[in-house]
Amino acid sequence: MSMDYFQYLRKEKMPHIWCPGCGHGTIMKSILRALDKLKWNQDDVVVVSGIGCSSRTPGYLDFNTLHTTHGRALAFATGIKVANPKLHVIVVSGDGDAMAIGGNHFIHACRRNIEITLIVFNNNIYGMTGGQASPTTFTGFKGTTAPYGAIEQPFNVCSMAQAAGATFVARALDLDAVAMDRLIVQAMQNKGFSVVDAWSQCTTYFGRPNKWGDASDMMEHYKALTYNVRLSDKMTEEEKAGKYPVGVLHQATRPEFCAEYDKLIERVRPVEK
Amino acid sequence: MSKRYEVRLAGSGGQGLVLGGVILAEAASIFDGKNATQSQSYGPESRGGASKSEVIISEGEIDYPKATHIDLLLLMTEAAAEKYLKDVPETALVVADLDLVPTAIPDKLRSVKIPITRLARETVGKEFVANIVALGALQELTGIVSFESLKKAVLARVPKGTEELNLKALSVGQEAAREYDGKNIPH
Amino acid sequence: MSDEATKPSGTVKFLSGNEACMEGAIAAGCRFFAGYPISPSSEIAEKMSGRLPKLGGKFIQMEDEIASMGAIIGASLAGQKTMTATSGPGFSLMQENLGFAMMAEVPCVVINVMRGGPSTGNPTGPSQSDVMQCRWGTHGDHPAIALSPSTIREVFDTTVACFNFAEMMRTPVVLAMDEITAHMREKIVIPPAAEIALINRRKPALQAGETYYPYEAGEDLVPPMMNFGEGARYHVTGLDHDRTGFPSAAAEVQESLHRRLVDKIERHLEKLLLFEHHRTEDAEVLVVAYGSTARSAKRAVEEARAKGVKAGLFRPITLYPIPEKQIEAAAAHAKRVVVPEMNLGQYKLEVERILGKGPAITGVNRVNGEPIAPSLILSAILGD
Known part of the structure; x- marks a missing residue:
């Protein structure tokens, strides 16, 4: 990997705020490699985020960048994309941002199938605010607001996305950056709404209280909790029980919002004389 | 302050009274060159239940856009009669649908009963033009707008293909009211 | 087309x-x-x-x-x-x-x-x-x-x-x-x-190679604005930020940002104030009203004048920023001020603040889903 990351980074904004061992930097670099591969003009790329650790990403990236309010990134991004469909719009969000406070925007962006790529930096915890349980905290796991272990069921980001109508849905682990690169490129190439559930370890607030060890120990835990979707056919239901598939989980072709709107304009616009 | 002429069209949802009010106000303001405002009851009240449309017409500026001293009251349901006859001033003219408003209009009021809806259904052929029949009658009785302007306003608002029907409704209303000739309106 | x-x-x-x-x-x-x-x-x-x-x-x-x-x-x-x-x-x-x-x-x-x-x-x-x-x-x-x-x-x-x-x-x-x-x-x-006079956002006049600072304002306190996709690649955040658009925790940056955001309104105040005076020049009873209530108020003023009461109406069209000087001027001869509104006295608070301990200020307030009839305002003007 000989690409120059700094052509896409705002060098003066380094060092980033993420803790040692955090997986967010890995995901950010994967996004940059994907963008490098796609060769989009930097001026035509907009990166939008909400609030949280992951949502600091746009500040480090040398594109048009927008750091919005908590949970609302997809709403702002929708406005940008609809107003100027030539722009490539990428949303980075956390599990709390996308699935709790932004849950309504998430399902509706999926439903509209608008050509935006959402990368959910999913670390199963609210990091920025100090380790509170999130909608993807596994049942029984601890957070500062779940001191006895979460009693709720977590959301499955990918199942939600598929059910709501997203046309590209994938899960990627930061421990397999090569696969993540491939999945993010595919997501960005999809002519519709794409979701990548990108797993990242929060050593500070998820690893520590749950006694999951340091970053590499946590990666082992996540590895044990997942399986490659390509091997799904060869696995028994028992082997898959309670585990999450990784890879491309759903692809579909459905009308894309901006394209449909252009057709609408063609249909109703008065003929030029 | 110029003299205001205040009209209240009252009945139930589906009788086209909001459109009736809009047409009357457009006849007065756009085609007769006066000023007019139109307002209406709105919301849950306007669905299926009671419907009210008010038109204020004046040569001068219209400040308060709601009726305060009614000059002309159209009643298209018994419920409207119960609700609005209470506070109508003695100077007002009341026009009611003969079949739909069985209540006797108090003697102290000038009033006319015309089978508006029946005329729409039987003479014009479509009950939904009762509002236009009513407008024809109101014009004939009051002259508050000119017939020509009312005709133009009707044509500007009604759906394409229904022009003939609506013009007929206007004439039928006008003729039904003609026998009262504006002077012999019974008390 | x-x-x-x-x-x-x-x-x-x-x-x-x-x-x-x-x-x-x-x-x-x-x-x-x-x-x-x-x-x-x-x-x-x-x-x-x-x-x-x-x-x-x-x-x-x-x-x-x-x-x-x-x-x-x-x-x-x-x-x-x-x-x-x-x-x-x-x-x-x-x-x-x-x-x-x-x-x-x-x-x-x-x-x-x-x-x-x-x-x-x-x-x-x-x-x-x-x-x-x-x-x-x-x-x-x-x-x-x-x-x-x-x-x-x-x-x-x-x-x-x-x-x-x-x-x-x-x-x-x-x-x-x-x-x-x-x-x-x-x-x-x-x-x-x-x-119809239209105003469009002002674009920066950048020399070749010059950096665009999205939040650097000149004398008028309003920074020129480039749109996304026009080549500036800048950052926008709801956090306190400096002229570059990036978050800043520096006390002086925060202080100057918040003051500028508020001051820019004051700087352009005259252009933002829309209002109407109606017979206020000699008004001894001033009505301050806005929206549809001002229509009722205008009628009440005319009816009061017909009765020989020197009434006038000041109608702010721009509610905020408040036309404070204009309200003061309209109330110059006022012994009493009436503020009718379809709430329990929200703009009256502003009028009280502006006119201080001058004229007596009364509200005419309705929160019943009905408009305020001219007769109610007339009663207040007449002091009934």
Whole structure:
């Protein structure tokens, strides 16, 4: 990997705020490699985020960048994309941002199938605010607001996305950056709404209280909790029980919002004389 | 302050009274060159239940856009009669649908009963033009707008293909009211 | 493209306030609308959904008002003049992102057709009870511009003014209409496009190679604005930020940012103040009223004059910033001031603050879903 990351980074904004061992930097670099591969003009790329650790990403990236309010990134991004469909719009969000406070925007962006790529930096915890349980905290796991272990069921980001109508849905682990690169490129190439559930370890607030060890120990835990979707056919239901598939989980072709709107304009616009 | 002429069209949802009010106000303001405002009851009240449309017409500026001293009251349901006859001033003219408003209009009021809806259904052929029949009658009785302007306003608002029907409704209303000739309106 | 579709000509129409608002927005150059249905504002969204695609513009119905506000900010950053329309409960939901637009200095227009509150309140009755929310609805110190029209022509004109002010000041602008103004119909002469003065966001005059600082303001305190996709690749955040747009925790940066956001309104005050004096020059009883209530007030003033009482009306069209000097001038001879409004005395608080211990100030207040009849205001003028 000989690409120059700094052509896409705002060098003066380094060092980033993420803790040692955090997986967010890995995901950010994967996004940059994907963008490098796609060769989009930097001026035509907009990166939008909400609030949280992951949502600091746009500040480090040398594109048009927008750091919005908590949970609302997809709403702002929708406005940008609809107003100027030539722009490539990428949303980075956390599990709390996308699935709790932004849950309504998430399902509706999926439903509209608008050509935006959402990368959910999913670390199963609210990091920025100090380790509170999130909608993807596994049942029984601890957070500062779940001191006895979460009693709720977590959301499955990918199942939600598929059910709501997203046309590209994938899960990627930061421990397999090569696969993540491939999945993010595919997501960005999809002519519709794409979701990548990108797993990242929060050593500070998820690893520590749950006694999951340091970053590499946590990666082992996540590895044990997942399986490659390509091997799904060869696995028994028992082997898959309670585990999450990784890879491309759903692809579909459905009308894309901006394209449909252009057709609408063609249909109703008065003929030029 | 110029003299205001205040009209209240009252009945139930589906009788086209909001459109009736809009047409009357457009006849007065756009085609007769006066000023007019139109307002209406709105919301849950306007669905299926009671419907009210008010038109204020004046040569001068219209400040308060709601009726305060009614000059002309159209009643298209018994419920409207119960609700609005209470506070109508003695100077007002009341026009009611003969079949739909069985209540006797108090003697102290000038009033006319015309089978508006029946005329729409039987003479014009479509009950939904009762509002236009009513407008024809109101014009004939009051002259508050000119017939020509009312005709133009009707044509500007009604759906394409229904022009003939609506013009007929206007004439039928006008003729039904003609026998009262504006002077012999019974008390 | 036909003229009919592209611009309203100097034509006479008979429109409701909500319809006139749509016409004003189109005339102002609005080509993006995001909204969520709510009484009594929904006709604006309905009309926009019909008109915008004919002009190549975009309408999108969002999942809620929070998203609607976010979408119009995003679309504005992408270069469009943008608008949403709502009523009290939706306006409450918009406050978060309205604050973002103020902080990030993103021009956009919010139409709030006021209804009774708090909560679901009276969805279809008129009210003016969002006045203070227009000023202080979102958290933190912040700039606020809010207009309130009284006539249908004025709905058109103030909607255009909202866009002009938003673009000129780089800030969201609110049009606070009441339900009476929104739904009543009146004759309106829509001026030809050539007669409508439009203001567009000022672009920076950059030399080749010069860095664009999105939040560096000159004398006028309003930074020039580039749109996303125009090559500047800058950063926008709701956090306290410096001239580069990036977050800053430096005390002096925060202090100067917040002061500038508020001061820029003061700097351009005269251009933002719209108002009407009606027989105030010798008024011994001054009525201060806005929106549809001002129509009742005007009639009450005329009736009082007919009885020999020197009454006058001051009508702020710009509610915020407040035309303070103009209110003082209108009250110069006033022994008493009457402030009628369809709330429990929100703007009266402002009038009391401005006029201090001068004339006696009384409110005429209704929160029953009924308009304030001229007779009620007349009684107050006469001191009955």
